Amino acid sequence: MFSEFLQFMLTGVTLGTTYALVGLGFSIIFNASNVINFAQGEFIMLGGMTTVFLVGAGLPLPLAIVLAVIATGLVGMALEKFAVEPAGNAEVVTLIIITIGASLFLRGLAQILWGKGFFALEAFSGEDPINILGAIIVPQSLWVIGVSVVIMAVLWYFFSRTMLGRAILATSHNKVAAQLVGINTRFVLLMSFGLSAMLGAIAGIIIAPISLTSYDVGILLGLKGFAAAVLGGLGSGVGAIIGGLILGIAETMTAGYLSSDYKDAVPFIIMLLILFFLPRGLLGGRGTERV
Amino acid sequence: MSLLRIEGLSKVFGGIHAIKDLSFGIREGTIHSVIGPNGAGKTTLFNLITGVYTPTVGRILLEERDISGIAPFRLARLGVSRTFQNLQICQNMTALENVMMGRHLHLDSRFLPAMLRLPGIVRGDRACRDKAAELMAFVGLESYLDADADSMPYGALKRLEIARALAAEPRLLLLDEPAAGLNPRETAQIDQLIQKVASTGMTIMLVEHDMKLVMGISDHILVLDYGKKLAEGTADEIRNNPDVIAAYLGG
Amino acid sequence: MGLTTPRTGGLLALALVIALLPLAFQNNYHYDVAIHIIINAAVVVGLNLLIGYAGQISLGHAAFFGLGAYTSAILTANHGWPPLAALGAGAAGVGLLAFLIGQPILRLKGHYLAMATLGFGIIISIVLNTESALTGGPDGMVVPAFTLLGWNLYGEKTWYWVFGGLLVLVTWLALNIIDSPVGRALRGVHGSEVAAQVSGMNTSHYKVLIFVVSAVIASIAGSLAAHYAGFITPGESGFFRSIELVTMVVLGGMASTFGAILGALILTLLPQLLAGFEDYEMMVFGAILMVTMIFMPKGLLPTLLRLRRARS
Numbered sequence: 111m112f113s114e115f116l117q118f119m120l121t122g123v124t125l126g127t128t129y130a131l132v133g134l135g136f137s138i139i140f141n142a143s144n145v146i147n148f149a150q151g152e153f154i155m156l157g158g159m160t161t162v163f164l165v166g167a168g169l170p171l172p173l174a175i176v177l178a179v180i181a182t183g184l185v186g187m188a189l190e191k192f193a194v195e196p197a198g199n200a201e202v203v204t205l206i207i208i209t210i211g212a213s214l215f216l217r218g219l220a221q222i223l224w225g226k227g228f229f230a231l232e233a234f235s236g237e238d239p240i241n242i243l244g245a246i247i248v249p250q251s252l253w254v255i256g257v258s259v260v261i262m263a264v265l266w267y268f269f270s271r272t273m274l275g276r277a278i279l280a281t282s283h284n285k286v287a288a289q290l291v292g293i294n295t296r297f298v299l300l301m302s303f304g305l306s307a308m309l310g311a312i313a314g315i316i317i318a319p320i321s322l323t324s325y326d327v328g329i330l331l332g333l334k335g336f337a338a339a340v341l342g343g344l345g346s347g348v349g350a351i352i353g354g355l356i357l358g359i360a361e362t363m364t365a366g367y368l369s370s371d372y373k374d375a376v377p378f379i380i381m382l383l384i385l386f387f388l389p390r391g392l393l394g395g396r397g398t399e400r401v
Numbered sequence: 402m403s404l405l406r407i408e409g410l411s412k413v414f415g416g417i418h419a420i421k422d423l424s425f426g427i428r429e430g431t432i433h434s435v436i437g438p439n440g441a442g443k444t445t446l447f448n449l450i451t452g453v454y455t456p457t458v459g460r461i462l463l464e465e466r467d468i469s470g471i472a473p474f475r476l477a478r479l480g481v482s483r484t485f486q487n488l489q490i491c492q493n494m495t496a497l498e499n500v501m502m503g504r505h506l507h508l509d510s511r512f513l514p515a516m517l518r519l520p521g522i523v524r525g526d527r528a529c530r531d532k533a534a535e536l537m538a539f540v541g542l543e544s545y546l547d548a549d550a551d552s553m554p555y556g557a558l559k560r561l562e563i564a565r566a567l568a569a570e571p572r573l574l575l576l577d578e579p580a581a582g583l584n585p586r587e588t589a590q591i592d593q594l595i596q597k598v599a600s601t602g603m604t605i606m607l608v609e610h611d612m613k614l615v616m617g618i619s620d621h622i623l624v625l626d627y628g629k630k631l632a633e634g635t636a637d638e639i640r641n642n643p644d645v646i647a648a649y650l651g652g
Numbered sequence: 653m654g655l656t657t658p659r660t661g662g663l664l665a666l667a668l669v670i671a672l673l674p675l676a677f678q679n680n681y682h683y684d685v686a687i688h689i690i691i692n693a694a695v696v697v698g699l700n701l702l703i704g705y706a707g708q709i710s711l712g713h714a715a716f717f718g719l720g721a722y723t724s725a726i727l728t729a730n731h732g733w734p735p736l737a738a739l740g741a742g743a744a745g746v747g748l749l750a751f752l753i754g755q756p757i758l759r760l761k762g763h764y765l766a767m768a769t770l771g772f773g774i775i776i777s778i779v780l781n782t783e784s785a786l787t788g789g790p791d792g793m794v795v796p797a798f799t800l801l802g803w804n805l806y807g808e809k810t811w812y813w814v815f816g817g818l819l820v821l822v823t824w825l826a827l828n829i830i831d832s833p834v835g836r837a838l839r840g841v842h843g844s845e846v847a848a849q850v851s852g853m854n855t856s857h858y859k860v861l862i863f864v865v866s867a868v869i870a871s872i873a874g875s876l877a878a879h880y881a882g883f884i885t886p887g888e889s890g891f892f893r894s895i896e897l898v899t900m901v902v903l904g905g906m907a908s909t910f911g912a913i914l915g916a917l918i919l920t921l922l923p924q925l926l927a928g929f930e931d932y933e934m935m936v937f938g939a940i941l942m943v944t945m946i947f948m949p950k951g952l953l954p955t956l957l958r959l960r961r962a963r964s
Contacts, residue, residue, distance in 0.1 A: 146763045196946045202762040203709050204949045207902050210895055211941025218935025329891065333774070340767060371782040378771040378778075385768045386756040451850070477852030489850075491843025493707075493907065494836070499847075502840050506852040508833040512861060515832035516825050522832050529833075569851060 113244025118366040119359065120242070124251040124320070126358020127258035129377075131313035132335025133342065133350030134265065135306035141282035141345045142302035145194060148209040150310055151332015152216040156182045157311025158323035159220055162229045171232065179311045185216070186307020187300050194303070195296070213328070220325035231318035250319045257316050261309070262351060269347070278302055282345070330374065334361075337381035343391025352392060356380075403462075404429040404573055404604050405450070410459035412445055412628075419445040420628045423459070427573075427606055427621075432599050434607040434615045437625035438648065443608045444486070446625070447577055450606075451483050452476050463573070477506060480572035484562040486581055486608075492551040496542065496561055499550050500533035503568030536564040540594055556587040560594060573604045580611045588614060616640065624648075659827045662910050666823060670816040674809075683808035685924055690815040691877050693916035694822045696900045697909055698869030701826055703898065704906035704951075705835065706862050707842025708758065709766045712773020713870055713897050716746050718780055718889020720871030721878035722787055725795040728879075735798045739875040743868050750867035754860040773894050780886040792885030795878045811880045818876065819913075822869060826909050829865075838862055839907070899937070903944050905951030914953050 132150060139147045157178055164174035193212050197205060233250045240247055269275040281288040281298045289295050314323065314331075321327075338357050342349025357377045365373035384391060403426035412420040420442045427433040435443050448454045450461055455470035462468070463479055471479075482503070491499055508525050509515075515522055537546055540560040545553055553561065559579060566574055579595065580588045592614050599605055599618075609615050615622065616636045624631040624645050632642045639645055670690075677683055695717060702708050723742030727733040733741070757768045780787050787793060798805040805811065829835050837858045840848030845855050878884045887893065900919050905911020919937075926933050948955040 140763075146766070193942050193946065197949075200945070200949055202766070203703065203707075203902070203906075204945050206709065206711075206763070206766050207898065208942050208945045210898075211938045211945065213938065214895075214934050215938030215942065218932065218938055221934060222931055333770070336767065337771070340764075344763075372778065375775050375778045378774050382768060382771045382775070385760060385764055385771075389760060389764055473846075473849040474852055474854050477850055483850050485846070489844040489847035491840055491847060493843045494839055498836060498839070502836050502848065502851050502853075505833055505837065510833040510837065510853075512829075512834055512865075515834040516829050518828040518832070526832065565847070565851065 114366070116243055116245035117247070118362045120245055120247050120251060122359030122362035123355060124247070124254045124358070125362060126338075126355035127255050128313050128317045128331070128354070129335050129338040129357050130351040130354025131258055131261065131309050132331060133338035133354045134262075134347055135309040135313075136336050136339040137345050137347055137350045138278070138302050138309070139306045140339070142278055142299050143190075143194065145205050145209065146336070147189075147303075147306065148206065148332070149189060149213040149216060150306065150335060151328030151330070152213050152220075153182050153186060153307040153310030153328075154314035154317075154331050154335075155220060155323065155325065155328035156185060156216065156307075157314030158231060158318040158327065159224055159229070159314075159325065160311075161315050161318065162231050162323060163224065165232070171234070175315055178315065179308050182311035183304040183308040186303040186305075186310075189307075190300050190303035195299070213332075217325055217328060224325060226325060228322040228324045229318075230322055231315070233319040234316075248320065250316070254316045254320070257312065261312060265347065274298075274301060278305075334377040337377040340381050341384050341391055343393040346391065346393045349391055349393035403427060404464060405606065406462040406465075407450075408460045408462065410446075410449065410461065411457050412442075412449055412454060413457045418628050420449065423625075423628070423630055425623055425630065425633060427604060429572075429604050430599075430602050431620040432595065432605045432607060432618055433621045433623070434609060434619040435623045435625060436609060436612070436615055437631070440627075441625040442628040443625060444577075445628070447483075447575065447608050451481070451575065477569055477571075480569075481575065482566035482569045482571035482573070483575035484559075484566050484577055484579060486578040488555075488558055488562060490550050490558050490561060494550055496545045496548045496550050496553060497530065497533050497537065499561055500536055500564045500568050501529050503565035504529050504532060506569060533564075533568060536567055537561075539567070539597075540564045541590065556583055556590070559583065559587075559591065563594065563598070567598065571603070573606065574598065576605060576607045576609075578609055579607065580609060580614050592618060659831065663820070663824055663827065666910070666913070667820050670820065674812065680808045683812050685921070687808065687812055687815050687880065689917050689920040690812075690819045691873055691880075692897070692900060692920050693913045694815070694819045694873045695870045696897055696904075696912045696916045697819075697822050697826050698866035699897055700901045700906070700909060700912035701829065701838065702862050702866040703901050704908065704912070705830060705842060706838040706859060708859060708863065709762075709769060709898075710863070710866070710894075711766050711770040711891075711898060712776070712894050713769075713866070714889045714891075714893035715773040715776035716750065716867040716870040717874035717877075717893070718884075718886065719746050719749070719776065720874030721795075721884045721888055722780060722793075723871075724875035724878050725793055725884055726786060728796045729794060734800075735796070735875075735879060736800055739872060742875050743871045746871035747864050747868045750864040751860060754863040755856075758856065758859040758863060770891070770894075773889070774891060777886055777890045780889055787886065790886060792883055795882055795884055797882070798876070798879035805879070815876065815880075818873070823909060823913070830909065834858070834861075842907075896937075899941055901951075903940065903952055905953035905955075908951060908953045911951050911953030915951070918952075 132154060135150050139145060160178035160181055161174045164177055165171055189212050193208050197208055234253050235249045237248060240249060269279055277293045278298050280293060281295050285295055334357060338353035339350045341356060342353030357380060360380060361373050361376045364376045405427040407423055407425050410420055410423040411418060435446060437443055449456055452471040452473045460467050460469055508529055509521055534546060540563055542557060542560055545557060579591050583591060588611060596618055619636055622636060622639045623633050624639060626648045631648055632639055632645050673686060699713055702710055720742040723745060724738045727738035727741060728735050753772060760768050781790050837848060837853045840853055841855045841858055848855050900915035901912050903919060904915025923933050
């Protein structure tokens with residue numbers, strides 16, 4: 111009984127940290143530009159798929175990972191430069207459609223490059239299951255949780271101690287004020303997208319050995335990551351993390367104890383409930399209306 | 402006879418009194434202005450009257466009917482219209498349609514007749530269009546009859562909003578800084594327009610910074626300072642009031 | 653008829669095009685393509701009222717289409733209902749659902765509204781996929797033919813006239829709504845909700861109203877489409893389908909009924925033209941979306957009209 115519960119918890123935390131990373135990506139971009147980046151999910155996909163492709167081309171795994179992350183980061187910046195920036199001060203609907211278009215474009219591109227098949231990425235340190243108090247998890251889960259924790263620590267350091275990180279925060283609080291103190295907000299925006307893309311890529315890479323990757327994985331993961339960000343409060347980093355964990359655990363618990371068919375609906379039901387009753391999220395994110 | 406009466410009104414935001422124990426009345430058919438330094442509470446007062454805020458204490462009475470905290474769209478049904486300091490014009494419509502919007506309550510706004518384009522709807526819209534054109538001429542915007550709202554200059558839009566407010570045929574017209582952002586010539590035009598509207602017997606309440614405008618047209622002036630009533634009276638009384646002079650440097 | 657030329661002229665042109673188009677058709681396949689264009693156009697005319705005129709967003713509208721389709725399918729196939737009654741039940745059910753879900757959802761704005769409608773759409777799509785006992789699951793289910801008073805509606809040619817008539821009707825209704833106090837209220841909600849409120853408009857009421865109307869239109873189209881195809885799958889109610897619909901509105905022209913029809917035409921034809929290039933379809937779609945929204949945010953038709961006006 112307990113071991114089963116623990117099993118679900120651990121799976122849930124594994125899943126949840128992935129959602130948290132994706133949600134963080136959403137929050138960073140939203141903070142910097144007030145744009146909900148629908149293409150966030152595709153960064154996850156690109157991370158995993160590019161790595162698979164590079165490994166298949168003969169590169170050692172660590173190198174493949176680094177290159178894939180950088181490449182995805184560049185894609186993120188390209189998205190900002192060529193799709194978001196030209197749109198200027200467009201209406202919300204317009205911006206949403208633009209990023210949806212980008213998402214389709216990237217997915218379509220992946221489909222052409224790599225086909226519709228599913229691919230497996232080799233687990234980082236083997237596949238032998240580990241037994242923790244009766245719960246069975248694969249080593250990759252520990253990688254997922256471990257890497258995520260490291261990333262979050264790095265991000266915390268980045269945003270609170272480095273110039274660029276603080277510039278991003280400043281821009282997100284008040285763009286004009288940031289410009290007035292000499293922050294190049296265009297550059298900040300570019301970096302935000304790049305950073306978000308890299309986060310997404312890393313999430314995609316660490317989860318790939320557990321759940322297969324394909325040109326199509328981006329959407330659902332992206333949407334659930336978004337649900338995590340909304341749950342925690344759009345724009346709040348800590349919120350995204352908490353939101354992600356809650357969603358991941360809720361999903362696996364539902365799959366385990368209630369019905370595995372409806373597990374995919376859980377994040378969206380939670381998101382709807384939050385939007386109806388606590389739209390600012392658990393930690394009170396930012397509003398999007400400009401009066 | 403007071404059309405609008407404020408009784409013991411207070412509004413507290415996070416421990417600070419934006420309005421404190423304010424009482425006054427607006428007589429029908431008069432132009433009543435509210436002035437005061439920045440932060441005096443003019444906008445808060447305006448928002449309280451128009452239902453954007455709910456009073457912490459006190460009452461707002463429209464012809465003895467308590468309208469405190471009323472939903473803005475219901476206020477229009479009670480005969481109160483307002484304009485906005487920073488303009489709320491629908492850029493996605495023509496100038497004429499913006500004014501037609503103001504007449505909404507006088508039209509049959511039911512869905513089914515609209516969907517089936519019943520003759521009553523068509524007739525109503527035609528009459529509405531004519532009335533809106535009349536109003537645009539009344540406020541001096543004849544040359545913009547065929548214009549899109551997003552191609553009109555600021556000064557014209559200010560007058561368009563007044564036309565829209567008048568389209569509702571209100572009993573009380575609330576003008577929120579009608580001269581804000583206007584040059585002297587445009588201000589003089591607004592001045593004339595307000596007097597023209599008043600001459601039709603309309604009751605007008607005005608919140609404004611431009612002292613010359615206020616002194617020139619008001620029947621009654623209320624001076625606010627730090628959310629409290631500093632003085633009240635005619636232009637001459639206010640002009641010579643030492644408290645006002647002290648608080649409101651430069652007038 | 654009415655006073656304004658663009659609307660009556662446009663409606664007449666639409667009716668004429670629909671009436672005369674079959675002269676160019678050489679086989680049933682052409683009729684089939686035209687029918688799919690028309691089905692999309694009908695849904696999109698309704699959706700445009702919500703997105704283009706009232707300025708709201710709905711990224712889950714395919715759910716209403718699918719619900720109408722499945723209600724018709726289930727009631728006629730499993731319970732022997734007459735198709736017209738099933739269609740009515742579907743429309744009523746969808747209307748009620750849209751009314752109930754619309755109240756909380758339409759209190760949201762901007763991104764939050766978008767995501768809420770998205771979430772709603774996905775949940776419905778998952779339900780339709782999962783309840784296989786009822787819906788046949790991911791493989792879909794067979795839909796009986798549409799019979800009315802003993803008369804069996806069958807064949808591309810017959811259905812073409814049914815759908816053509818539906819489109820003309822829906823377009824006429826939409827144009828009527830737009831050119832009325834209700835239409836101005838909708839545009840007021842979009843232009844400046846505050847201004848609309850102080851003019852006496854209960855803006856929440858109008859938002860929910862148009863949400864319900866556009867949902868019911870989608871439901872009716874869905875029901876008829878199900879009977880026409882003889883088969884439905886949950887894909888009809890999925891996320892991609894919802895995005896397709898929004899793209900049609902946005903591409904053709906927000907706040908332009910005929911623009912929406914144009915958008916439906918272009919985007920339904922596109923996959924047909926790209927036959928052989930199916931792999932590129934998604935990419936092309938995405939590229940079109942981005943380019944259109946960046947350079948022509950008002951959509952194709954309004955932008956073209958504005959260019960023409962500027963030149964004269």
